[in-house]
Amino acid sequence: MTVLDQALAQIPGSSSAKILIRLDGAGATHDLHEHMEKLTTTRRRVxxxxxxxxxPTDETAIAELPEHAWEYSLKQDGDLHDDDHSGVAELTGLNRREGWLKGMRLIVRRVRPSGRHTENLTSLEKKTGWKYSIIATNITKLWGVAGSHQVQWIDALHRHHAVVEDRVRTNKAMGLHNLPAKSWTANRSWMLAANVAADLDAWLRLLALHDQDDLADAEPQTMRMRIYHQAGRLARHARVRHLRLDASWPWATTFTLAWNRLTCQPQTT
Incomplete structure (x- = not known):
């Protein structure tokens, strides 16, 4: 709850009227759900x-679902999965677990289990041949968004949360894969430096490389090879410093473009 409040505090007031919070299974606690529900005010809808x-209670409810209750799931581009690969269904009201938020919806998703799931399948999953997962949400309908009440839409919305794993991978590449010291203080400093590096990398691509197809979503290793390790020489002439780049470097023009865009950014006040 503290981390969530700190994250929300960083959102500019002009963008805080409509907030969507997506969490993995660690977020399914009474206290956190109630806390998120209380964040809604007359000026903010969360x-x-x-x-x-x-x-086992949930599995009993899932087993009661008739086959016609299952819908094809959506891909992230909005198209339907056209094979017998996955499905979604409304589970709200069937599992009767007390003490949770009134009006909260439960949506169950099923997929064909992969090899990594084999050892962890429950008796129901072995019997049906499906691997199940459940989403909890307070979304009934988003104003102005057609179909936002449907289980397929909410399922696709929640699954898009997986993009955070890209940022986890980026932070690991920036130094968080291993901590260098046994000292808590030293590791805190290392972690701060690694997160600052990840932020700078993200803002560089957002502000200066957003229209460069091969760099807008580039991984840190690619950015290092093409941009950060750019060969150059800092020279002085007539009391002016000049950054001289190797003209034969394939991304010299892109580096120059990014440099000019960043130097033209307005000064923060």
Whole structure:
């Protein structure tokens, strides 16, 4: 709850009227759900989706679902999965677990289990041949968004949360894969430096390389090879410093473009 409040505090007031919070299964707690519900005020509407730990009660409810209750799931581009690969269904009201938010919806998703799931399948999953997961949400309908009440739409919305794994991978590449010291203080400093580096990398691509197809979403290793390790020489002439780049470097023009865009950014006040 503290981390969530600190994250929300960083959002500019002009963008805080409509908030969507997406969390994995660690977010499925009574206290956090109630806290997120209380964040809604007359000036701010907060909606959330979280993962959900499946219990035997949930599995009993899933087993009661008729086959016609299952819908094809959506891809991230909005198209339907056209094979017998996955499905979604409304589970709200069937599992009757007390003490949770009134009006909260539960949406169950099923997929064909992969090899890594084999050892962790429950009896129901082995029997049906499906791997199940559940989403908890307070979304009933988003104003102005057609179809936002449908289970397929909410399922696709929640699954897009997986993009955070890209940032986790980026931070690991920036130094968080291993901590260098046994000292808590030294590791805190290292972690801060690594996060600053990840932020700078993200802002560089957002502000200066957003229209460069091969760099807008580039991984840190690519950015290092093409931009950060750019060969150059800092020279002085007539009391003016000049950055001289190797003209044969394939990304010299891109580096120059990024440099000019960043230096033209307005000064922060």
């Amino acid at each position: 909606r959330f989706t979280t993962g959900w730990t499946i219990t």
